[in-house]
Amino acid sequence: MNNLQWNTPQQLRSLLCEVVSWDSRTHTEGERQFPLKLKQKLLENDYFLKHPDYLSLHEADAGRSLVTALYKHPNATDTIVLISHFDTVQTEEYGDLEHLAFHPEQLTKELFNRSKDLKQEARVDLESGNYLFGRGTMDMKMGLVLHMSMIEKAIAQNWPINLILVTVPDEEVNSSGMRAAVKVLVSLRNQFSISYKLFLNGEPSFTQKPGDENYYIYSGTIGKIMPAALFYGKETHVGEPLAGITANYIASFLTQSMEWNSVFCESDRGESTPLPVSLQQKDLKLQYSTQTPYRAVALYNVFLMKRTAQDIMNLFEQVALEAAKKCNEAYKTICAREQIQPIGEVRVMRYQELLSYAEKKLGKNQVEKILNEVLTNDEWDEREKSLRAADHLLIRCNELAPAIILLFAPPYYPAVNSSDDPLIEETVQLVTDSASKEFGMQVNQIHYFNGLCDLSYVNYQDESDGWTTFEQNTPTWGAVYNIPFQEMSELQTPVLNIGPFGKDAHQSTERVSIESAFVQTPMLIERVIKSLFASKVAK
Missing domain, CATH: 3.40.630.10 (Zn peptidases)
Structure with missing residues (x-):
């Protein structure tokens, strides 16, 4: 001794x-x-x-x-x-x-x-x-x-x-x-x-x-996972507000639906996860102008006990669809009151759907080039890169707007x-x-x-192979951010x-x-x- x-x-x-x-x-x-x-x-x-x-x-x-x-x-x-x-x-x-x-x-x-x-x-x-x-x-x-x-x-x-x-x-x-x-x-x-x-x-x-x-x-x-969203509306001049729809307006419906939503709360052995909250919400305008903000993003914090990434994306999508429905109804009511023709209905898409659409429209090589520009930008962290990747694709596919694009941003625990x-x-x-x-x-x-x-x-356990949902809907996956799910599942030790x-x-x-x-x-x-x-x- x-x-x-x-x-x-x-x-x-x-x-x-x-x-x-x-x-x-x-x-x-x-x-x-x-x-x-x-x-x-x-x-x-x-x-x-x-x-x-x-x-x-x-x-x-x-x-x-x-x-x-x-x-x-x-x-x-x-x-x-x-x-x-x-x-x-x-x-x-x-x-x-x-x-x-x-x-x-x-x-x-x-x-x-x-x-x-x-x-x-x-x-x-x-x-x-x-x-x-x-x-x-x-x-x-x-x-x-x-x-x-x-x-x-x-x-x-x-x-x-x-x-x-x-x-x-x-x-x-x-x-x-x-x-x-x-x-x-x-x-x-x-x-x-x-x-x-x-x-x-x-x-x-x-x-x-x-x-x-x-x-x-x-x-x-x-556990912790971060569902995120890109909101894409239609730009206009503030003097003609109903010639477009602001991303902030669309975002307000989803954020209010996500904040403190008990559907994401889990309980096990007398312990419960904290309720979800928004960690960030902002528009993507680079400077002040009288053009309305037509692109915005948000990050939401969700804690886990038993659920997988697949479970959370399914829940997130349900909440987003309901939020979009409320947004569309409220927007149509305003347009009717002002006797304005709506510019369209807000749709909900997962990132993997946006990516597939962009590849068909632009070609895989062009999409790869677009994403590489985002993912190699040293001024942005992993979260910003995730949001910007979706943004850069949707800018080139803006016929899909108005839309809410659902994705995951790192980290995932x-x-x-x-x-x-x-x-x-x-x-x-x-x-x-x-x-x-x-x-x-x-x-x-x-x-x-x-x-x-x-x-x-x-000691990762996921019999449903739910990690594929995370991989498919995380824009930074494979380039900036990785989780070794396969090796984690090999370490089956308490x-x-x-x-x-x-x-x-x-x-x-x-x-x-x-x-x-x-x-x-x-x-x-x-x-x-x-x-x-x-x-x-x-x-």
């Missing part, structure tokens, strides 16, 4: 502060450099010098890499995959303390001088001395640190099981890191002839409401749940009993992690999330519980890992 460097509470605290100090905000140079620093840190263990092929960097995207570190017991095939992400959100909200955001010890000390500026709950936690503040302390570099500790201990004590540490970039935006990691995990499984028994994520235990001090573990994660898996049921009971016995602490199980999580990309208790992720008061991070959670994770090989050792 003396040769362990990441074992005691103080050692873990020092390691956390070092890892947090490696600034790795999403889409920064720090995020690109982080894997190199982590690899050097792991190479301090002679095991990886002796087995260099066990420690690797793998390309994700945009110059970013994910890291895998394998502990391989010579006689074991059973393998636990330890999953984390190392990117963090930005830090502007720290104000004049931003330079300390990645230095937990200094930041926590400085906050004492400004405690009166903190909200009450954060001030109480600060003054208790039980929390360490800083960007990434909670979300989620402590999870990575705990996994590093487990790898080190497995090596030192020759645990008769295999562990793979997987830590990825870009969880906070598009999860490109985890989507790339899926193929890596399939490759590692085949290369080393191992068998995955558990995907163990290290996201922190999030509060369910302000003041919540309960500790949670998660046997699944909620499938829901995953392992609550009924016997291994998970046993493991949850083990964690509950251990926490109660060792710390007098109550552990609460949540079936769906209430924040987005990289576990969405393993999931569990056990991480440290913390508060205020993505806020300037982000903090992690010292007792939970450095004492309680390490013991619980070690107990879980050992339970998976204890019975075999006993035999």
Whole structure:
């Protein structure tokens, strides 16, 4: 035990502060450099010098890499995959303390001088001395640190099981890191002839409401999908408003129908998805003029539990058809009142229908050229490219207008749940009993992690082949955005999330519980890992 460097509470605290100090905000140079620093840190263990092929960097995207570190017991095939992400959100909200955001010890000390500026709950936690503040302390570099500790201990004590540490970039935006990691995990499984028994994520235990001090573990994660729409009307001068129809008018009917619509709400095991809301709505005019806006777009956020992309598109289409019907009726009433001939009825089309129509009209080569211009525009992100792709096609097929084009925009996080898996049921009971016995602490199980999580990309189950609907209606698919559905479906292994208790992720008061991070959670994770090989050792 003396040769362990990441074992005691103080050692873990020092390691956390070092890892947090490696600034790795999403889409920064720090995020690109982080894997190199982590690899050097792991190479301090002679095991990886002796087995260099066990420690690797793998390309994700945009110059970013994910890291895998394998502990391989010579006689074991059973393998636990330890999953984390190392990117963090930005830090502007720290104000004049931003330079300390990645230095937990200094930041926590400085906050004492400004405690009166903190909200009450954060001030109480600060003054208790039980929390360490800083960007990434909670979300989620402590999870990575705990996994590093487990790898080190497995090596030192020759645990008769295999562990793979997987830590990825870009969880906070598009999860490109985890989507790339899926193929890596399939490759590692085949290369080393191992068998995955558990995907163990290290996201922190999030509060369910302000003041919540309960500790949670998660046997699944909620899903998220983003239905989107392009609205195309008919332009006119504001002096002749009824010579056209504004896209904003059309959009208002669908957005009102989507916002808080309970038809998209799912419930399972006493838990429910939040209601859908609009995340963005705008017209596509580039500057002010007295021409009416005839093209507009909207993004809608929908959470998932059991439904697939196909299910959501079918529901979205039903809602859109009803919204278009209401729009047409209201528009015709206005035209009759003003004694104006309507310009037409608003139709509803899926993107795949628009694409097929455009290819027949323009030819596949021309459509490919149009889409390539959009998808290679570096000024637009994945969502904007999705909307603009539909827009550029419909501009050239405007005889279809007025219309609502339905599509998907990235990201897509499938829901995953392992609550009924016997291994998970046993493991949850083990964690509950251990926490109660060792710390007098109550552990609460949540079936769906209430924040987005990289576990969405393993253990994918969709017997209806519903992912094809996503592929066919996502304009960026295959060029800018991909999800390895086939490989995900090969990773049929239960999931569990056990991480440290913390508060205020993505806020300037982000903090992690010292007792939970450095004492309680390490013991619980070690107990879980050992339970998976204890019975075999006993035999």
